[in-house]
Amino acid sequence: MDPARRRAPTEALELAKSAVDDEPDLWRLGVGRLGQFTRYAEKVFTLTRRLSHVNDRRRKPGTPASTLALAVFYTGLLRIRSFNALEPKLSERPFLHLMDEPQGRQSLGCVDTVSRSLCVMDLDTVRRVSIGIVQHAERNKVFREGWHGALRYVAIDGWEPFSSAERHCDQCLIRHVNRKDSKGEPFVAEEYFHRYVVAMLIGPEFDLALDIEPLRTKETRPPRVPKAGKNRGKSLPREEDEGELTAATRLIRRVKETYGWIDVVVADALYANGPFLTTLKDLALGGVIVVRKDADEPLKAALRVWGELPAQQEFDDEKRKEHIELWDIVGLETLSTYDGPIRVVRGRVTNPNAPKLTTKTWCLLVAGKATRLTARKALEVVRARWHIENTGFHQWTTRWKLNHVFVHDGDGVLALYWLFFAAFNVLTFFLYRQLRSYGRARGKDVTRTISRLVDEMQDDLARLGGSAPRPDSS
Numbered sequence: 414m415d416p417a418r419r420r421a422p423t424e425a426l427e428l429a430k431s432a433v434d435d436e437p438d439l440w441r442l443g444v445g446r447l448g449q450f451t452r453y454a455e456k457v458f459t460l461t462r463r464l465s466h467v468n469d470r471r472r473k474p475g476t477p478a479s480t481l482a483l484a485v486f487y488t489g490l491l492r493i494r495s496f497n498a499l500e501p502k503l504s505e506r507p508f509l510h511l512m513d514e515p516q517g518r519q520s521l522g523c524v525d526t527v528s529r530s531l532c533v534m535d536l537d538t539v540r541r542v543s544i545g546i547v548q549h550a551e552r553n554k555v556f557r558e559g560w561h562g563a564l565r566y567v568a569i570d571g572w573e574p575f576s577s578a579e580r581h582c583d584q585c586l587i588r589h590v591n592r593k594d595s596k597g598e599p600f601v602a603e604e605y606f607h608r609y610v611v612a613m614l615i616g617p618e619f620d621l622a623l624d625i626e627p628l629r630t631k632e633t634r635p636p637r638v639p640k641a642g643k644n645r646g647k648s649l650p651r652e653e654d655e656g657e658l659t660a661a662t663r664l665i666r667r668v669k670e671t672y673g674w675i676d677v678v679v680a681d682a683l684y685a686n687g688p689f690l691t692t693l694k695d696l697a698l699g700g701v702i703v704v705r706k707d708a709d710e711p712l713k714a715a716l717r718v719w720g721e722l723p724a725q726q727e728f729d730d731e732k733r734k735e736h737i738e739l740w741d742i743v744g745l746e747t748l749s750t751y752d753g754p755i756r757v758v759r760g761r762v763t764n765p766n767a768p769k770l771t772t773k774t775w776c777l778l779v780a781g782k783a784t785r786l787t788a789r790k791a792l793e794v795v796r797a798r799w800h801i802e803n804t805g806f807h808q809w810t811t812r813w814k815l816n817h818v819f820v821h822d823g824d825g826v827l828a829l830y831w832l833f834f835a836a837f838n839v840l841t842f843f844l845y846r847q848l849r850s851y852g853r854a855r856g857k858d859v860t861r862t863i864s865r866l867v868d869e870m871q872d873d874l875a876r877l878g879g880s881a882p883r884p885d886s887s
Contacts (some may be wrong), residue, residue, distance in 0.1 A: 445873035581605035584823025687750025699783030
């Protein structure tokens with residue numbers, strides 16, 4: 414027999430043993446919630462392997478970018494309020510134990526190292542971590558059933574996590590605000606801020622952060638190329654900072670390219686215009702968009718048709734304890750900037766059981782594949798847009814402390830948010846797919862459900878240290 418063939422089985426066994434040795438020892442965290450989470454993240458999403466591909470531009474770093482990325486991931490997961498609060502943990506045995514660092518290592522460094530790494534991280538490698546987690550879940554058919562009409566919905570909205578009157582970077586947007594000095598005299602001051610457009614997958618049980626796009630300053634925006642006139646073909650500088658619609662259009666194109674399985678975009682009244690609806694049409698996406706101005710088409714035409722007519726549908730929602738009236742009209746083509754029919758739905762929601770009788774009216778545009786929805790379902794979808802406000806922005810700022818300036822650098826903030834989004838998404842999958850704690854389905858506060866789980870993980874972190882006994886495999 415060929416000696417090479419005799420060596421093959423031995424080499425294969427050695428390679429297999431090496432691969433096993435390289436895997437993190439997941440039972441080191443015991444049987445607490447933190448241990449459960451880590452084993453779930455590694456088994457289902459191969460978290461450590463994904464983070465191992467994160468790199469930065471530092472030369473000969475003492476601590477690899479992948480290790481610092483894992484530290485930032487756990488900073489978000491455990492909701493450590495700032496890098497100042499993270500500083501002592503980088504030298505504490507429980508946190509080093511969580512990071513699977515060797516026993517002889519005394520520290521991961523200082524938070525200045527973490528900040529510097531974030532500022533020079535390769536954003537594509539960080540983004541792929543969060544994107545890959547959602548794509549892996551899709552391959553596992555987590556989103557197979559869709560929601561209303563078996564469709565998958567993405568809410569988009571603008572988000573301003575923080576602002577400052579003093580600290581700024583070269584990617585800060587600037588606005589002028591009225592202030593008063595120490596003597597009470599008014600003056601106009603510059604305020605620096607970062608603003609983003611966020612895309613979130615919304616559903617009946619849980620929501621996931623899909624993508625984020627910053628609004629660019631006039632200096633960082635691509636030059637404008639006129640299509641006509643004497644400057645045709647020439648690159649002209651931008652004269653103002655970017656608006657939310659411009660960034661949202663860029664974002665939704667990337668979201669569709671990344672997640673080809675999404676179906677419908679849900680948005681507020683800012684997006685109720687022809688150019689944005691045309692973008693959705695070009696991407697074969699449906700739209701459910703709030704509309705507020707009665708004088709704008711096609712709502713103006715719909716209101717003229719409805720006039721004083723009674724509601725076309727009227728019913729009581731026993732679950733919400735509401736009385737709902739619905740008006741619906743299809744095939745309107747009165748919007749000059751959009752080539753295609755638009756459906757308009759109006760819903761009047763009354764809560765008869767409130768201490769003071771309250772009525773709220775919703776008007777919405779429905780386009781593309783979303784037109785298959787009934788008027789009742791379309792109203793439920795547009796009301797679910799608040800998931801991005803409550804489960805997303807409100808929770809991220811009040812619980813995840815994303816309104817705190819961990820690092821003030823445009824790229825550094827994006828790298829941090831991508832790692833925090835990865836932590837948010839894995840935690841969401843763990844809670845609603847592994848533990849099956851359906852807070853929203855049970856009529857409970859989803860944010861409190863997640864916060865309670867994080868509190869248990871923080872308790873588990875404090876108990877980390879020595880080796881944990883493995884469960885009996887028999």
